[in-house]
Every structure is written in structure tokens, then in C-alpha cells.
Amino acid sequence: MTATPAITIPADLLPGDGRFGCGPSKVRPEAVAALAAEAPTYLGTSHRQSTVKFMVSRLRNAVQELFALPDGYEVILGNGGTTAFWDAATFGLVEQRSQHLTFGEFSSKFAECTRRAPFLEDPSVISSDPGTAPTAVAEEGIDLYALTHNETSTGVATPIVRPEGAAPGSLVAVDATSAAGGLRFDAAQTDVYYFAPQKCLASDGGLWIAAVSPAALERIERLASGDRWIPASLDLKIALENSLKDQTYNTPALATVFLAVHQMEWINQNGGLGFSAGRSARNAEIMYKWAEESSYATPFVTDPELRSNVVATIDLDESVDATVVSAVLRANGVVDTDSYRKLGRNQLRVALFPAIDSEDVEALTACIDHVVGELTAS
Numbered sequence: 027m028t029a030t031p032a033i034t035i036p037a038d039l040l041p042g043d044g045r046f047g048c049g050p051s052k053v054r055p056e057a058v059a060a061l062a063a064e065a066p067t068y069l070g071t072s073h074r075q076s077t078v079k080f081m082v083s084r085l086r087n088a089v090q091e092l093f094a095l096p097d098g099y100e101v102i103l104g105n106g107g108t109t110a111f112w113d114a115a116t117f118g119l120v121e122q123r124s125q126h127l128t129f130g131e132f133s134s135k136f137a138e139c140t141r142r143a144p145f146l147e148d149p150s151v152i153s154s155d156p157g158t159a160p161t162a163v164a165e166e167g168i169d170l171y172a173l174t175h176n177e178t179s180t181g182v183a184t185p186i187v188r189p190e191g192a193a194p195g196s197l198v199a200v201d202a203t204s205a206a207g208g209l210r211f212d213a214a215q216t217d218v219y220y221f222a223p224q225k226c227l228a229s230d231g232g233l234w235i236a237a238v239s240p241a242a243l244e245r246i247e248r249l250a251s252g253d254r255w256i257p258a259s260l261d262l263k264i265a266l267e268n269s270l271k272d273q274t275y276n277t278p279a280l281a282t283v284f285l286a287v288h289q290m291e292w293i294n295q296n297g298g299l300g301f302s303a304g305r306s307a308r309n310a311e312i313m314y315k316w317a318e319e320s321s322y323a324t325p326f327v328t329d330p331e332l333r334s335n336v337v338a339t340i341d342l343d344e345s346v347d348a349t350v351v352s353a354v355l356r357a358n359g360v361v362d363t364d365s366y367r368k369l370g371r372n373q374l375r376v377a378l379f380p381a382i383d384s385e386d387v388e389a390l391t392a393c394i395d396h397v398v399g400e401l402t403a404s
């Protein structure tokens with residue numbers, strides 16, 4: 027690799043906070059300060075005692091409030107992040123055959139889990155090219171439809187609706203890892219809305235959280251009581267039983283729980299999902315407007331309806347090397363604007379999560395313009 031050109035971005039152009047990564051993503055300094063203040067009585071204390079259990083109950087309540095969950099929905103959680111949840115769902119939510127909409131790296135991964143499971147039929151997979159999104163189609167024999175609210179690898183966000191004509195009793199499971207808290211949706215259209223808190227929830231990784239409907243709770247109970255072998259750490263019934271007691275099956279990262287609570291309570295106190303989704307929408311407006319007006323940048327997602335408000339993917343003209351732009355930004359403290367590695371495009375990818383301030387997105391566009399100006403002048 028060639029050395030990063032020595033370009034210094036003038037200080038008055040730089041954002042106040044230079045974190046634009048899609049996960050782990052910017053953690054609000056207020057949350058870190060609050061954690062430091064509570065650390066002496068919280069960090070390093072037993073997760074089976076009331077202090078931590080109370081924090082877990084705040085997390086579960088905050089999710090209920092944030093998503094205005096319908097009656098009967100429960101919030102459950104466990105360790106291992108979304109990737110572990112895919113395995114847990116493969117064991118404990120898919121009865122025989124699932125359908126997956128795949129349109130990027132993350133949506134493909136859950137499909138791969140169910141395809142490899144020896145106790146399940148091969149899944150039905152409906153794919154579309156990166157930058158677009160497929161539509162779910164009701165199919166005989168499908169007991170779980172696997173959707174992705176926001177495909178983080180490509181910057182495509184999809185509307186969340188139950189497939190028309192899906193059999194009663196079939197479940198809709200939505201990977202909302204990069205969407206939860208940043209995109210509006212109707213929880214009644216979902217049976218399992220699952221995510222990890224290192225993206226819109228501005229916390230750290232390692233935890234999975236799921237909002238689960240009565241139909242999905244029934245499925246979890248039934249599959250766990252059947253004759254399928256389920257490893258305990260991936261057993262959703264065990265996760266459910268512990269969650270109802272405001273605890274996890276094994277030790278969680280206490281800081282992660284705290285930071286997620288802090289972010290969700292901040293959102294809820296400021297008006298809920300409308301507030302946080304509004305912040306992301308404003309960030310998206312700035313980013314896409316800049317790209318559309320730029321002579322060298324273009325939004326990768328051509329259909330404006332599918333363009334994500336939480337993750338922007340911006341193609342650069344071939345005369346400008348995006349990896350060099352990202353590297354120069356990084357050297358100036360503006361980090362993680364690199365495109366998703368496997369997508370292989372000349373692209374910048376920028377998180378627009380609710381914790382990120384609009385002025386900083388504005389400043390980022392000015393920084394990119396400055397860097398590209400310097401690169402093309404030399």
C-alpha cells in the first residue's frame with residue numbers, strides 16, 4: 027500500500043466528534059460520563075443483585091417504550107450479539123423452513139445459518155443485487171420470514187411489513203441491528219425485532235436484544251420443549267426465563283447494558299422514536315443532498331426510497347480513490363468512513379445514527395471536499 031498523502035484538514039472544518047463508523051459507533055460522551063459517575067456502585071457488582079437487575083429492567087422497559095410494543099410482547103436478551111442470535115433463532119425459532127431476503131452481507135449470513143442446520147429444510151432465499159432490496163413472497167411451508175430492516179453493508183433500508191398472504195402462525199423476524207432506534211416501523215408487523223446495541227443504541231457490542239410477540243413466545247416454548255437438541259447458551263427459552271427475571275443466563279457486559287439504557291432513555295425523554303429517527307433523517311438529508319450536488323460523489327443506492335437514513339453509502343468518481351480519502355480522514359481523526367470491505371466499490375460508508383450530530387455530518391462533507399480538492403490539485 028502507498029503511504030497516506032500528508033494532508034492536514036484545517037481545524038475549523040473538522041467535526042466536533044470524528045466517529046462515523048457503522049459499529050461500534052459513536053458513544054455519546056454524556057453516556058460515558060454517566061457511566062463513570064455510577065461506576066463505583068455499578069461496575070464490578072453482581073449481575074444477580076438488585077443494582078444490575080434494575081439496570082436490565084430499565085433496558086427492557088426502555089425498549090418497550092421506544093418501540094411502543096403491542097400488549098403481550100416481551101423484551102428478551104442474551105450474550106453474543108446478533109451473530110449469536112442467528113444461531114439461537116436457527117435452533118429455537120425456525121420450525122422447519124424459513125424464507126430469507128438477502129441483499130448484502132448481513133442478510134446473507136442468517137440464511138447461511140439455516141441452510142447449514144441439519145434439522146431444517148433448506149431455506150427459501152430471495153436475493154437481489156447490492157444497492158437494491160427484494161420483496162418477501164408468501165410461500166407454502168414457510169414458518170419464518172427473515173427480513174433485514176437496514177442492510178448495513180450496502181446502505182439499503184426496507185419497509186417492514188408482513189408478507190401478504192403469509193400463513194397464520196408464520197413468524198416475521200427482523201434483523202434490526204443497525205436500524206433499531208434510528209428507523210421508524212410498526213412493531214405489530216413483526217414477531218421478533220432483534221438487534222445489538224453498538225449501532226443506533228450507541229452502546230458497545232456483545233449483547234443481543236429482541237422484542238418478541240406472543241406468537242413467537244409460543245414458538246420458542248414449543249421448540250424448546252420438543253426433541254431438538256439446543257445448546258443452553260443458544261436456548262431462547264432459557265434466555266426468556268432469565269429475561270423475565272431481569273437477568274441474563276450468563277454474565278453480561280455491565281457497561282454495555284448501562285450505555286444502551288442511557289441512550290434509549292435519552293431518546294425516550296426527548297420524544298421517542300420520532301425524535302431519534304428524525305435525527306437520522308436530518309443527517310441523511312445532509313449527506314445525500316451533498317452527494318447529489320457533488321461533481322465526484324453519488325449515492326450508491328439509486329432508488330431514493332431505499333436509501334438508508336442510518337447508513338449512507340456514497341460512490342466516488344474513479345478519478346478519486348475512496349480508500350485514500352478514508353485514510354486521510356482517519357489521519358485527521360475522522361474515522362471509519364471506509365466502505366464495507368467485501369462490497370468492493372470505490373465508496374465511502376458513513377453512519378448517520380441518532381447519536382451523531384447534524385453539524386458533524388455537515389462538517390464531514392466539508393472535510394471530504396477539502397481532501398478531494400487537495401488530492402486532485404496535486
Ligand SMILES: *Cc1c(COP(=O)(O)O)cnc(C)c1O
Pocket residue numbers: 049106107108109110132133174176177178201202203204222231232
Ligand atoms: C452489525 C450487524 C450485524 C452483526 O452484529 P454483531 O453484534 O456483530 O453480531 C448483523 N446484522 C446487521 C444488519 C448488522 O448491521
